[in-house]
Amino acid sequence: MTYKITVTETSDCFEVAPGEALLDGAERAGVSLAHDCRFGGCGTCRVRLLEGKVEYEEQPFGLSEEEAAQGYALACQAQPMSDLTISATVRAADYIPPEYHTARIEGLDQLSHDVTHLVLRIPSAQDVRFHPGQYLNIMLEDGTPRSFSMASPPSGDLFDLHIRRVPGGRFTERLYDHYRVGDALDVELPLGEFRYQSEERRPLLLVAGGTGLAPIKAIIESLREREDVPEIAFYWGVRGQHDLYMDSALRELGQGFQGFHYVPVLSQPESDWAGRKGYVHTAICEDISDFSRFDAYLCGPPPMIESAKNAFIKRGLPVDRIFSDSFNFTHEIAAA
Numbered sequence: 001m002t003y004k005i006t007v008t009e010t011s012d013c014f015e016v017a018p019g020e021a022l023l024d025g026a027e028r029a030g031v032s033l034a035h036d037c038r039f040g041g042c043g044t045c046r047v048r049l050l051e052g053k054v055e056y057e058e059q060p061f062g063l064s065e066e067e068a069a070q071g072y073a074l075a076c077q078a079q080p081m082s083d084l085t086i087s088a089t090v091r092a093a094d095y096i097p098p099e100y101h102t103a104r105i106e107g108l109d110q111l112s113h114d115v116t117h118l119v120l121r122i123p124s125a126q127d128v129r130f131h132p133g134q135y136l137n138i139m140l141e142d143g144t145p146r147s148f149s150m151a152s153p154p155s156g157d158l159f160d161l162h163i164r165r166v167p168g169g170r171f172t173e174r175l176y177d178h179y180r181v182g183d184a185l186d187v188e189l190p191l192g193e194f195r196y197q198s199e200e201r202r203p204l205l206l207v208a209g210g211t212g213l214a215p216i217k218a219i220i221e222s223l224r225e226r227e228d229v230p231e232i233a234f235y236w237g238v239r240g241q242h243d244l245y246m247d248s249a250l251r252e253l254g255q256g257f258q259g260f261h262y263v264p265v266l267s268q269p270e271s272d273w274a275g276r277k278g279y280v281h282t283a284i285c286e287d288i289s290d291f292s293r294f295d296a297y298l299c300g301p302p303p304m305i306e307s308a309k310n311a312f313i314k315r316g317l318p319v320d321r322i323f324s325d326s327f328n329f330t331h332e333i334a335a336a
Protein backbone atom coordinates (compact mmCIF):
# COMPACT_ATOMS: atom_id res chain seq x y z
CA MET A 1 0.00 0.00 0.00
CA THR A 2 1.16 3.55 -0.73
CA TYR A 3 -0.34 7.00 -0.20
CA LYS A 4 -0.87 9.44 -3.05
CA ILE A 5 0.49 12.96 -2.51
CA THR A 6 -0.64 15.85 -4.74
CA VAL A 7 1.18 19.21 -4.81
CA THR A 8 -1.36 21.93 -5.65
CA GLU A 9 1.12 24.49 -7.05
CA THR A 10 2.56 22.16 -9.70
CA SER A 11 -0.09 19.39 -9.90
CA ASP A 12 2.81 16.95 -9.31
CA CYS A 13 1.74 13.60 -7.83
CA PHE A 14 3.93 11.07 -6.08
CA GLU A 15 3.58 7.99 -3.89
CA VAL A 16 4.86 7.60 -0.36
CA ALA A 17 5.01 4.31 1.53
CA PRO A 18 3.70 4.02 5.11
CA GLY A 19 6.53 4.99 7.48
CA GLU A 20 8.34 6.93 4.76
CA ALA A 21 8.91 10.71 4.89
CA LEU A 22 7.18 12.92 2.31
CA LEU A 23 10.50 14.34 1.12
CA ASP A 24 11.94 10.87 0.39
CA GLY A 25 8.90 9.90 -1.69
CA ALA A 26 9.01 13.21 -3.57
CA GLU A 27 12.71 12.77 -4.41
CA ARG A 28 12.16 9.23 -5.64
CA ALA A 29 9.55 10.61 -8.04
CA GLY A 30 11.83 13.46 -9.17
CA VAL A 31 9.76 16.18 -7.43
CA SER A 32 12.26 18.62 -5.91
CA LEU A 33 10.64 20.05 -2.79
CA ALA A 34 12.71 22.81 -1.13
CA HIS A 35 14.73 21.42 1.79
CA ASP A 36 18.01 21.79 3.60
CA CYS A 37 18.98 19.94 6.82
CA ARG A 38 16.74 16.84 6.40
CA PHE A 39 16.62 16.45 10.22
CA GLY A 40 13.56 18.49 11.12
CA GLY A 41 15.68 21.38 12.37
CA CYS A 42 15.73 24.16 9.78
CA GLY A 43 12.07 24.37 8.74
CA THR A 44 12.95 24.85 5.04
CA CYS A 45 10.86 21.86 3.91
CA ARG A 46 7.67 23.29 5.46
CA VAL A 47 4.52 22.33 3.54
CA ARG A 48 0.87 23.09 4.21
CA LEU A 49 -1.54 20.17 4.54
CA LEU A 50 -4.71 21.01 2.64
CA GLU A 51 -6.18 17.50 2.89
CA GLY A 52 -5.08 14.46 4.90
CA LYS A 53 -3.01 13.75 7.99
CA VAL A 54 0.62 13.05 8.86
CA GLU A 55 2.47 11.75 11.88
CA TYR A 56 6.05 11.99 13.18
CA GLU A 57 8.32 9.48 14.88
CA GLU A 58 9.42 12.44 17.01
CA GLN A 59 7.97 15.97 16.95
CA PRO A 60 10.52 17.98 14.86
CA PHE A 61 11.95 20.98 16.68
CA GLY A 62 12.00 23.06 13.47
CA LEU A 63 8.18 23.24 13.43
CA SER A 64 6.74 25.71 15.93
CA GLU A 65 3.51 25.01 17.81
CA GLU A 66 1.74 27.77 15.91
CA GLU A 67 2.85 26.40 12.54
CA ALA A 68 1.61 22.92 13.46
CA ALA A 69 -1.67 24.37 14.73
CA GLN A 70 -2.18 26.09 11.38
CA GLY A 71 -1.78 22.81 9.46
CA TYR A 72 1.89 23.01 8.44
CA ALA A 73 4.22 20.00 8.41
CA LEU A 74 7.90 19.33 7.76
CA ALA A 75 8.27 17.17 4.65
CA CYS A 76 11.61 15.65 5.71
CA GLN A 77 10.03 14.12 8.85
CA ALA A 78 6.27 13.87 8.21
CA GLN A 79 4.94 10.42 7.35
CA PRO A 80 1.52 10.34 5.67
CA MET A 81 -1.40 8.58 7.40
CA SER A 82 -3.67 9.06 4.35
CA ASP A 83 -3.57 10.44 0.82
CA LEU A 84 -2.53 14.11 1.01
CA THR A 85 -3.00 17.34 -0.88
CA ILE A 86 -0.22 19.75 0.03
CA SER A 87 0.85 23.27 -0.76
CA ALA A 88 4.65 23.20 -1.04
CA THR A 89 7.60 25.27 -2.17
CA VAL A 90 9.40 23.59 -5.02
CA ARG A 91 13.15 24.19 -5.25
CA ALA A 92 13.75 27.48 -7.09
CA ALA A 93 14.71 27.39 -10.78
CA ASP A 94 17.87 29.36 -9.93
CA TYR A 95 19.02 26.72 -7.41
CA ILE A 96 22.82 26.52 -7.47
CA PRO A 97 24.13 22.99 -6.76
CA PRO A 98 26.85 22.95 -4.06
CA GLU A 99 30.45 21.94 -4.85
CA TYR A 100 33.58 21.19 -2.83
CA HIS A 101 36.52 23.62 -2.96
CA THR A 102 39.79 24.31 -1.18
CA ALA A 103 39.84 27.66 0.62
CA ARG A 104 42.77 29.61 2.09
CA ILE A 105 42.40 31.76 5.18
CA GLU A 106 42.84 35.33 3.97
CA GLY A 107 41.88 37.16 7.16
CA LEU A 108 41.35 36.22 10.80
CA ASP A 109 40.36 39.15 13.05
CA GLN A 110 38.44 39.54 16.26
CA LEU A 111 35.16 41.44 15.91
CA SER A 112 34.35 41.07 19.62
CA HIS A 113 35.33 39.02 22.66
CA ASP A 114 33.80 35.88 21.07
CA VAL A 115 33.18 36.63 17.38
CA THR A 116 35.85 36.14 14.70
CA HIS A 117 35.76 37.65 11.23
CA LEU A 118 37.07 34.83 9.02
CA VAL A 119 37.75 35.75 5.40
CA LEU A 120 38.27 32.86 2.99
CA ARG A 121 39.79 33.09 -0.47
CA ILE A 122 38.43 30.37 -2.75
CA PRO A 123 39.94 30.82 -6.24
CA SER A 124 37.98 27.89 -7.72
CA ALA A 125 34.73 29.51 -6.50
CA GLN A 126 35.48 32.85 -8.21
CA ASP A 127 32.60 32.29 -10.62
CA VAL A 128 30.33 30.50 -8.18
CA ARG A 129 27.32 32.66 -7.50
CA PHE A 130 25.37 32.33 -4.28
CA HIS A 131 22.23 33.94 -2.98
CA PRO A 132 22.86 36.35 -0.07
CA GLY A 133 21.50 34.50 2.97
CA GLN A 134 23.10 31.16 2.03
CA TYR A 135 25.84 29.39 3.97
CA LEU A 136 28.89 27.20 3.40
CA ASN A 137 30.20 24.14 5.21
CA ILE A 138 33.75 23.95 6.49
CA MET A 139 34.72 20.27 6.48
CA LEU A 140 36.76 19.05 9.45
CA GLU A 141 39.40 16.32 9.16
CA ASP A 142 36.86 13.65 10.18
CA GLY A 143 34.53 14.73 7.37
CA THR A 144 31.95 16.41 9.62
CA PRO A 145 30.71 19.82 8.46
CA ARG A 146 30.52 23.10 10.38
CA SER A 147 28.04 25.55 8.83
CA PHE A 148 28.59 29.32 8.58
CA SER A 149 26.57 31.90 6.65
CA MET A 150 28.17 34.27 4.18
CA ALA A 151 28.13 37.74 5.78
CA SER A 152 28.40 39.69 2.50
CA PRO A 153 26.98 39.32 -1.01
CA PRO A 154 29.20 37.61 -3.65
CA SER A 155 32.52 39.40 -4.09
CA GLY A 156 34.87 37.57 -6.46
CA ASP A 157 36.73 34.77 -4.70
CA LEU A 158 36.47 36.25 -1.18
CA PHE A 159 33.89 34.96 1.30
CA ASP A 160 33.46 36.52 4.71
CA LEU A 161 32.05 34.85 7.79
CA HIS A 162 31.20 35.88 11.37
CA ILE A 163 32.02 32.99 13.68
CA ARG A 164 30.94 32.83 17.30
CA ARG A 165 33.20 30.91 19.65
CA VAL A 166 31.45 27.88 21.14
CA PRO A 167 33.13 26.95 24.44
CA GLY A 168 34.77 23.56 23.84
CA GLY A 169 33.81 23.72 20.15
CA ARG A 170 36.14 21.67 17.96
CA PHE A 171 36.27 24.16 15.13
CA THR A 172 35.42 27.57 16.59
CA GLU A 173 37.86 27.25 19.54
CA ARG A 174 40.71 26.44 17.16
CA LEU A 175 40.27 29.78 15.40
CA TYR A 176 41.91 31.28 18.50
CA ASP A 177 45.00 29.12 18.86
CA HIS A 178 45.42 26.83 15.88
CA TYR A 179 44.52 28.36 12.52
CA ARG A 180 46.66 31.03 10.87
CA VAL A 181 46.35 33.22 7.75
CA GLY A 182 47.32 31.08 4.73
CA ASP A 183 46.01 27.78 6.16
CA ALA A 184 43.88 25.61 3.88
CA LEU A 185 40.31 24.52 4.65
CA ASP A 186 37.99 22.24 2.68
CA VAL A 187 34.60 23.85 2.06
CA GLU A 188 31.30 23.07 0.39
CA LEU A 189 29.10 25.83 -1.02
CA PRO A 190 26.62 27.32 -1.62
CA LEU A 191 24.05 25.76 0.71
CA GLY A 192 20.63 26.54 2.14
CA GLU A 193 17.45 28.14 0.89
CA PHE A 194 17.42 31.22 3.14
CA ARG A 195 17.45 34.22 0.81
CA TYR A 196 15.48 37.31 -0.11
CA GLN A 197 12.32 36.22 -1.88
CA SER A 198 9.82 39.02 -1.32
CA GLU A 199 8.79 40.17 -4.73
CA GLU A 200 5.72 42.07 -3.57
CA ARG A 201 7.51 44.95 -1.89
CA ARG A 202 5.92 44.45 1.51
CA PRO A 203 7.77 46.02 4.45
CA LEU A 204 10.56 43.75 5.70
CA LEU A 205 10.94 42.65 9.29
CA LEU A 206 14.53 41.40 9.66
CA VAL A 207 15.44 39.73 12.94
CA ALA A 208 18.93 38.50 13.87
CA GLY A 209 20.15 36.83 17.05
CA GLY A 210 23.93 37.06 17.70
CA THR A 211 25.93 35.96 14.63
CA GLY A 212 22.56 35.40 12.92
CA LEU A 213 23.47 38.90 11.80
CA ALA A 214 25.72 37.45 9.05
CA PRO A 215 23.10 36.33 6.48
CA ILE A 216 20.78 39.23 7.35
CA LYS A 217 23.62 41.68 6.70
CA ALA A 218 24.36 39.96 3.36
CA ILE A 219 20.69 40.31 2.38
CA ILE A 220 20.55 43.99 3.41
CA GLU A 221 23.74 44.76 1.46
CA SER A 222 22.36 43.01 -1.62
CA LEU A 223 19.20 45.15 -1.46
CA ARG A 224 21.35 48.23 -2.11
CA GLU A 225 21.50 47.12 -5.74
CA ARG A 226 17.70 47.31 -6.10
CA GLU A 227 15.57 50.32 -6.87
CA ASP A 228 12.37 49.04 -5.25
CA VAL A 229 13.60 48.50 -1.67
CA PRO A 230 10.70 48.43 0.79
CA GLU A 231 10.71 49.87 4.30
CA ILE A 232 13.02 47.79 6.56
CA ALA A 233 12.57 47.19 10.30
CA PHE A 234 15.76 45.46 11.47
CA TYR A 235 16.14 44.14 15.02
CA TRP A 236 19.39 42.63 16.35
CA GLY A 237 19.21 40.72 19.62
CA VAL A 238 22.40 40.10 21.62
CA ARG A 239 23.25 39.70 25.31
CA GLY A 240 25.32 42.74 26.28
CA GLN A 241 26.72 45.90 24.75
CA HIS A 242 30.05 44.14 24.11
CA ASP A 243 28.22 41.73 21.76
CA LEU A 244 27.12 44.55 19.40
CA TYR A 245 30.14 43.90 17.24
CA MET A 246 28.89 45.83 14.20
CA ASP A 247 26.69 48.50 15.70
CA SER A 248 28.21 51.54 13.97
CA ALA A 249 28.68 49.69 10.65
CA LEU A 250 24.99 48.79 10.68
CA ARG A 251 23.93 52.36 11.41
CA GLU A 252 26.05 53.46 8.45
CA LEU A 253 24.60 50.72 6.24
CA GLY A 254 21.09 51.90 7.11
CA GLN A 255 21.86 55.40 5.89
CA GLY A 256 21.90 54.04 2.33
CA PHE A 257 18.16 53.27 2.55
CA GLN A 258 14.98 55.26 2.98
CA GLY A 259 12.79 53.91 5.79
CA PHE A 260 15.48 51.82 7.51
CA HIS A 261 14.78 51.35 11.19
CA TYR A 262 17.57 49.58 13.16
CA VAL A 263 16.95 48.51 16.75
CA PRO A 264 19.55 46.66 18.86
CA VAL A 265 17.97 44.77 21.78
CA LEU A 266 20.00 43.52 24.76
CA SER A 267 18.80 40.59 26.86
CA GLN A 268 21.44 41.12 29.61
CA PRO A 269 22.17 44.86 29.40
CA GLU A 270 24.79 46.70 31.41
CA SER A 271 23.33 49.27 33.84
CA ASP A 272 24.21 52.23 31.58
CA TRP A 273 22.37 50.85 28.51
CA ALA A 274 19.60 53.27 27.55
CA GLY A 275 18.33 51.28 24.55
CA ARG A 276 15.86 48.40 24.25
CA LYS A 277 16.07 45.53 26.74
CA GLY A 278 14.72 41.98 26.92
CA TYR A 279 14.15 39.33 24.28
CA VAL A 280 14.25 40.57 20.72
CA HIS A 281 10.84 39.11 19.76
CA THR A 282 9.23 40.77 22.80
CA ALA A 283 10.61 44.18 21.79
CA ILE A 284 9.26 43.69 18.27
CA CYS A 285 5.81 42.76 19.58
CA GLU A 286 5.83 45.96 21.66
CA ASP A 287 6.65 48.06 18.57
CA ILE A 288 4.54 46.52 15.82
CA SER A 289 0.76 46.56 15.95
CA ASP A 290 0.01 45.21 12.45
CA PHE A 291 2.20 42.19 11.62
CA SER A 292 0.14 41.33 8.54
CA ARG A 293 1.95 44.10 6.59
CA PHE A 294 5.34 42.37 6.81
CA ASP A 295 7.49 39.66 5.29
CA ALA A 296 9.77 38.40 8.07
CA TYR A 297 13.31 36.99 7.84
CA LEU A 298 14.65 35.41 11.04
CA CYS A 299 18.12 34.11 11.68
CA GLY A 300 19.87 32.93 14.84
CA PRO A 301 19.70 30.29 17.57
CA PRO A 302 16.79 27.80 17.43
CA PRO A 303 15.02 29.04 20.64
CA MET A 304 14.95 32.61 19.27
CA ILE A 305 13.51 31.44 15.95
CA GLU A 306 10.83 29.37 17.63
CA SER A 307 9.77 32.12 20.08
CA ALA A 308 9.68 34.73 17.31
CA LYS A 309 7.69 32.53 14.94
CA ASN A 310 5.11 31.67 17.62
CA ALA A 311 4.74 35.30 18.73
CA PHE A 312 4.47 36.75 15.21
CA ILE A 313 2.04 34.11 13.91
CA LYS A 314 -0.21 34.66 16.97
CA ARG A 315 -0.26 38.36 16.07
CA GLY A 316 -1.33 37.85 12.48
CA LEU A 317 1.85 37.32 10.41
CA PRO A 318 0.98 34.65 7.79
CA VAL A 319 3.17 31.54 8.22
CA ASP A 320 4.16 31.47 4.55
CA ARG A 321 5.64 34.96 4.86
CA ILE A 322 8.13 33.89 7.53
CA PHE A 323 11.53 32.80 6.21
CA SER A 324 14.03 31.51 8.73
CA ASP A 325 17.51 30.10 9.13
CA SER A 326 18.11 28.30 12.38
CA PHE A 327 21.69 27.88 13.65
CA ASN A 328 21.30 24.23 14.65
CA PHE A 329 24.20 21.92 15.22
CA THR A 330 23.33 19.92 12.16
CA HIS A 331 26.30 17.57 12.28
CA GLU A 332 25.34 16.45 15.78
CA ILE A 333 21.73 15.82 14.83
CA ALA A 334 22.95 13.88 11.81
CA ALA A 335 25.19 11.75 13.98
CA ALA A 336 22.33 11.12 16.42
Ligand SMILES: Cc1cc2nc3c(=O)[nH]c(=O)nc-3n(C[C@H](O)[C@H](O)[C@H](O)COP(=O)(O)OP(=O)(O)OC[C@H]3O[C@@H](n4cnc5c(N)ncnc54)[C@H](O)[C@@H]3O)c2cc1C
Nearest residue numbers: 146147148149162163164166169170171172211214327328
Ligand atom coordinates in the same frame (compact mmCIF):
# COMPACT_ATOMS: atom_id res chain seq x y z
C1 LIG B 1 22.77 26.81 8.41
C2 LIG B 1 23.64 27.25 9.56
C3 LIG B 1 24.32 28.43 9.48
C4 LIG B 1 25.14 28.83 10.54
N1 LIG B 1 25.78 30.03 10.45
C5 LIG B 1 26.55 30.46 11.48
C6 LIG B 1 27.23 31.71 11.40
O1 LIG B 1 27.16 32.46 10.39
N2 LIG B 1 27.97 32.10 12.47
C7 LIG B 1 28.08 31.32 13.60
O2 LIG B 1 28.75 31.75 14.55
N3 LIG B 1 27.44 30.12 13.71
C8 LIG B 1 26.70 29.66 12.66
N4 LIG B 1 26.07 28.45 12.76
C9 LIG B 1 26.32 27.62 13.96
C10 LIG B 1 27.67 26.90 13.77
O3 LIG B 1 27.55 25.98 12.71
C11 LIG B 1 28.11 26.18 15.05
O4 LIG B 1 28.34 27.12 16.06
C12 LIG B 1 29.40 25.42 14.81
O5 LIG B 1 29.12 24.32 13.97
C13 LIG B 1 30.04 24.96 16.11
O6 LIG B 1 31.17 24.20 15.72
P1 LIG B 1 32.28 23.75 16.77
O7 LIG B 1 33.06 22.66 16.09
O8 LIG B 1 33.05 24.89 17.29
O9 LIG B 1 31.45 23.17 18.00
P2 LIG B 1 31.15 21.63 18.29
O10 LIG B 1 32.43 20.91 18.56
O11 LIG B 1 30.31 21.12 17.20
O12 LIG B 1 30.29 21.72 19.62
C14 LIG B 1 30.89 21.59 20.90
C15 LIG B 1 29.83 21.31 21.97
O13 LIG B 1 29.13 22.50 22.29
C16 LIG B 1 27.74 22.33 22.12
N5 LIG B 1 27.25 23.56 21.55
C17 LIG B 1 27.70 24.08 20.42
N6 LIG B 1 27.13 25.26 20.25
C18 LIG B 1 26.28 25.47 21.26
C19 LIG B 1 25.38 26.50 21.59
N7 LIG B 1 25.23 27.59 20.83
N8 LIG B 1 24.67 26.40 22.72
C20 LIG B 1 24.79 25.33 23.49
N9 LIG B 1 25.63 24.31 23.22
C21 LIG B 1 26.35 24.38 22.11
C22 LIG B 1 27.58 21.17 21.19
O14 LIG B 1 26.36 20.52 21.46
C23 LIG B 1 28.77 20.32 21.50
O15 LIG B 1 28.47 19.45 22.56
C24 LIG B 1 25.26 28.03 11.72
C25 LIG B 1 24.57 26.82 11.77
C26 LIG B 1 23.77 26.42 10.71
C27 LIG B 1 23.04 25.11 10.78
Ligand code: FES
Nearest residue numbers: 036038040043076
Ligand atom coordinates in the same frame (compact mmCIF):
# COMPACT_ATOMS: atom_id res chain seq x y z
S1 FES C 1 14.91 20.03 5.62
FE1 FES C 1 13.22 19.51 6.83
S2 FES C 1 13.49 20.72 8.59
FE2 FES C 1 15.31 21.07 7.47
